Amino acid sequence: AGAVAGKAVAATGAALLVKNVATMSLAKDMWATYSGLLSVYPLATKSVTGSFLYSLSDGIAQKATAAKASADEDEADETSADDAADRDERSDIDRGRVARFAAWGPIDAFMTTAWYGVLDSWTEAVFPPDAASAADPDAVAGVATHTANWSKVAFEVAVDQTVYCPIWFLVFFSFTGIWERRPAGETATRIKNEIVPAVT
Numbered sequence: 001a002g003a004v005a006g007k008a009v010a011a012t013g014a015a016l017l018v019k020n021v022a023t024m025s026l027a028k029d030m031w032a033t034y035s036g037l038l039s040v041y042p043l044a045t046k047s048v049t050g051s052f053l054y055s056l057s058d059g060i061a062q063k064a065t066a067a068k069a070s071a072d073e074d075e076a077d078e079t080s081a082d083d084a085a086d087r088d089e090r091s092d093i094d095r096g097r098v099a100r101f102a103a104w105g106p107i108d109a110f111m112t113t114a115w116y117g118v119l120d121s122w123t124e125a126v127f128p129p130d131a132a133s134a135a136d137p138d139a140v141a142g143v144a145t146h147t148a149n150w151s152k153v154a155f156e157v158a159v160d161q162t163v164y165c166p167i168w169f170l171v172f173f174s175f176t177g178i179w180e181r182r183p184a185g186e187t188a189t190r191i192k193n194e195i196v197p198a199v200t
Contacts, residue, residue, distance in 0.1 A: 051105030058101040
């Protein structure tokens with residue numbers, strides 16, 4: 001009887017899972033959970049999310065780069081056994097690099113959260129909200145219409161690009177230099193060479 005009850009519970013659970021996936025309520029539940037965590041524990045949630053996404057994207061980038069290099073070599077002349085061994089070694093994921101990006105996630109979450117708080121206060125100082133926009137006179141039947149204030153958007157993009165981006169790159173390349181135990185001079189040269197093209 002216990003085995004039959006166990007199978008019934010498993011079948012019911014599987015049916016509920018299929019129903020949830022089919023109706024997308026699972027995705028809605030996951031999003032609601034994430035949103036709830038974000039509102040209660042914003043920095044911790046952003047840190048975990050950042051670590052996961054940075055390490056996942058780096059692993060994907062490493063695999064894609066190795067696949068492209070392998071395809072390029074296949075188009076070239078015949079490869080020797082040594083070349084094939086080199087190719088197999090390159091196709092492995094550099095776990096140290098993935099760990100570095102995972103460790104960068106919380107640092108980035110803290111910096112970005114603090115920065116967007118500063119940017120919001122600067123934007124409100126330059127574009128103070130007025131009573132008319134707060135009341136939203138264009139609202140129709142209780143549904144607010146949202147139109148973009150393009151001068152505000154341009155301001156935020158320009159300030160983000162000219163103020164935060166250089167700071168972000170400086171901290172990121174300093175972090176990677178320290179993680180990889182590079183000499184300070186080499187890290188400084190890398191920062192100098194990378195920041196200008198990245199910001200412009």
